[in-house]
Amino acid sequence: MKLKPQRGAELTTDFCGLELNSPLVLLSGCVGFGQEYTRVEGFSNADVGAVCLKGTTLEPRLGNPAHRIAETPGGMLNAIGLQNPGARVVVDKYLAQLDFDETRYIANVSGSTIEEYEEVTRIFDDSPIDAVEINISCPN
Template sequence: MVKDEKPSNKIRSNYFGLTFNSPIILLSGCVGFGDEYTRVDGYSNSDVGGICLKGTTLDERLGNNAQRIYETSDGMINAIGLQNPGADYVIDNILPSLNFNETNFIANISGASVDEYVAIVKKFDNSNINALEINISCPNVKEGGVHFGNDYEMTSKIVSECRKNTKKPLIIKLSPNQSNIGMSAQKCIDAGADGLSVINTISAMSIDIKSRKPVLDNINGGLSGPAIKPIALLKVFEAYQISKKYNIPIIGQGGIINYKDAIEFILAGASLVGLGTAMFYDPLICPKINDELVKYIEFNEIKNIKDLIGNLN
């Protein structure tokens, strides 16, 4: 297929003072640093509303030892361990190579301490990145990550300190590995979050019965893909019960692979929908979902896709 042979229909929207070409956001860790799929014929970054870059720490990280990925029925478990070249490299060498006219780029920030989060936020605040996503929910690292997201006091502290140090839109990525995601959403909003990403991967493991060892060297990893969709939907619904009171948008994610999944997430309360694992199945999936979403709202005579958000009967 020739690039841009058939321009797809797209639904535009505005959140956090940014315009989104499409309600689709490509998720962190599944699309590298924004250029991963641009070499694929028929793929264009302009088919999506935003791209979350791979999780970035202050210093370069090599990530966990192999084996780091395992395919499960209807999903995958990963324990990459936040492999990335460090914030300065991303800002100095990667951001200048991205075409910001095509879509929004969102930095995904991880730290092992409040100070590390703040130091990275300050660096990106001085860059041309469109928004910041604060990951307090990575299940695959020994320090920080999901441990911070499951501790309300730490959540409040990280979000409020990040807020003090940036005027960019601040999106907090919540963990499903907690019993009260509504409380977590509340803490983030009280501390100044502009948006929520719901959900990160779900802690999981796999065992090789021949060697009787865990398949992943890290033992546990994060489960993603269609297997987690029903859990993700409930978490979005629960977070939305809080976020709707403050008009805080949610990027709903977890197992979305087609337009029907996307509509379900919007009905549960998502304003934007994230695609991660689906990109491994089909890198050309975004224009198809854009087309189907337009057909769905036209067929159902829905004036504005916003009318669907959280609009369950």
């Protein structure tokens, strides 16, 4: 599948063999499971090269208890705790709502063991996801 920019300059980028419409990639957690920011007028997933989905674990996680976000003079701190509905729900419910002709989608997978990482990745193997990002740095 070859994706083409909707308008403007040619920004197509090759990232590890994956063709992106643009070098702009929305990072995991910024837009949940891919549709959140498109509710804002003027924003579209077609405007970015890829969207990294929110961190996903094998089983659902409620995340950390409140207070999970704190404002600072220089920005914000968060400790969400990888809140997510679990890999099966992401694949069966959230991926079905995405337009894979619009942009690329990258799953962000997390686990407590190597085996959990493998199992979550296998679940995404059977989906239309374009790539998998391994989350080994989220401390919570």
